[in-house]
Amino acid sequence: MPSVLSLQNVSAFYPSSSASFFGSAGWTQILKDINFDLHAGEILSIVGESGSGKSTLGKSIVGLVPKISGSFIFKTEEYHPSNMRHLRQKIQIIFQDPYSSLNPRMSVNETLNEVIQLYPNAKNPNERLTALMDQTEIPKDAAAKYPHELSGGQRQRVCIARSLAVEPDVLICDEIVSALDVSVQAKILNLMKDLSEQKSISILFTTHDLHVVESFTDTVLVMNGGHIVESGTVEQVFQNPKHEYTQILLGSIPGKNHQKEDEILMPSSSS
Numbered sequence: 001m002p003s004v005l006s007l008q009n010v011s012a013f014y015p016s017s018s019a020s021f022f023g024s025a026g027w028t029q030i031l032k033d034i035n036f037d038l039h040a041g042e043i044l045s046i047v048g049e050s051g052s053g054k055s056t057l058g059k060s061i062v063g064l065v066p067k068i069s070g071s072f073i074f075k076t077e078e079y080h081p082s083n084m085r086h087l088r089q090k091i092q093i094i095f096q097d098p099y100s101s102l103n104p105r106m107s108v109n110e111t112l113n114e115v116i117q118l119y120p121n122a123k124n125p126n127e128r129l130t131a132l133m134d135q136t137e138i139p140k141d142a143a144a145k146y147p148h149e150l151s152g153g154q155r156q157r158v159c160i161a162r163s164l165a166v167e168p169d170v171l172i173c174d175e176i177v178s179a180l181d182v183s184v185q186a187k188i189l190n191l192m193k194d195l196s197e198q199k200s201i202s203i204l205f206t207t208h209d210l211h212v213v214e215s216f217t218d219t220v221l222v223m224n225g226g227h228i229v230e231s232g233t234v235e236q237v238f239q240n241p242k243h244e245y246t247q248i249l250l251g252s253i254p255g256k257n258h259q260k261e262d263e264i265l266m267p268s269s270s271s
Helices: 054-061 108-116 125-135 152-164 182-199 210-216 234-239 244-251 258-265
Strands: 003-019 025-039 043-047 067-074 077-079 091-094 170-174 202-207 219-224 227-233
Touching: 003 054, 003 202, 025 054, 025 067, 025 202, 025 227, 043 054, 043 182, 043 210, 054 091, 054 170, 054 202, 091 152, 108 125, 108 152, 125 152, 152 182, 170 182, 182 202, 182 210, 202 210, 210 234, 219 234, 219 244, 227 234, 227 244
Parallel strands: 043 202, 043 219, 091 170, 170 202
Antiparallel strands: 003 025, 003 067, 067 077, 219 227
C-alpha cells in the first residue's frame, strides 16, 4: 500500500512562556523526532493523554505550529507546512470544537457553497451540495439553519462535509468525537470508516479514548512526552503491548485487565 503522507524526524516547538536572559522568548519542544507513514485508505489513530503531543502532531502537518523541523512528504513530494497552499485541497483538518470552526452568521447551505464554489470540478453546485449532505447524513431541513440551531453531532457533520467538498486525500481529525455523546460518536465514526473504505481517504485520528481506537482504527501510534513510544496494528498494540506506558493506558480501560486479574486470583489446581 503506497504512502500518502510521511513524517521523518519531525520536531515541533512553541514559544516558551518565560523569556531568556537576554529578554527574547525561547522555545519549548513538544514533538521529538516523530516518524511514521500514513497509507492510502488507512485509518491511523494517535493516542495518548493530554499533553502527549498528539494534537500538535496533527497541527504541524498543516502549518499550525510556529516552529518545526524534519521532513514532511505528501506522496512523493516533500513540502514545508508553512508553504503548502498547493496542498490545502489535498490535506484537510477537522477540529474538536465544530462550533468555533463554523461562521455563526452562515447557514449550512452558505458554509458548504462557499467551498463548493472553489472546487474546480463542481459542474453543478446544487447537486454537489445535495451529495455532500447525503454523504454525511445531514438532514435536508438543516440546510437553512445556522450553527447555533444545530446539535453538536450535526455541526461536526457540517465540518466533515466542508472538508470533503474539496475531495481531500488526507483527513486529520483532532479529537472530533470527544465532545459528543456515545451514540453520536458511533455514527460519526461509522461515517469516517465509510469514507476511508469507499473513497480511499487516509485518516489521521487523534484521541485519548482507547475504546474508540479499538473498534475503529487500522494502526495505532502511542504518544507520551512528545515521543512515539509504540506503534502497530490494533491487535498488536492492544493484545501484546510492549511499552510500559501503553500497558498503563490499556490497564486503565475497564475490563481490559480482568482476565489477568482472574488468573492471579484463581487458586492453582496444585494448591
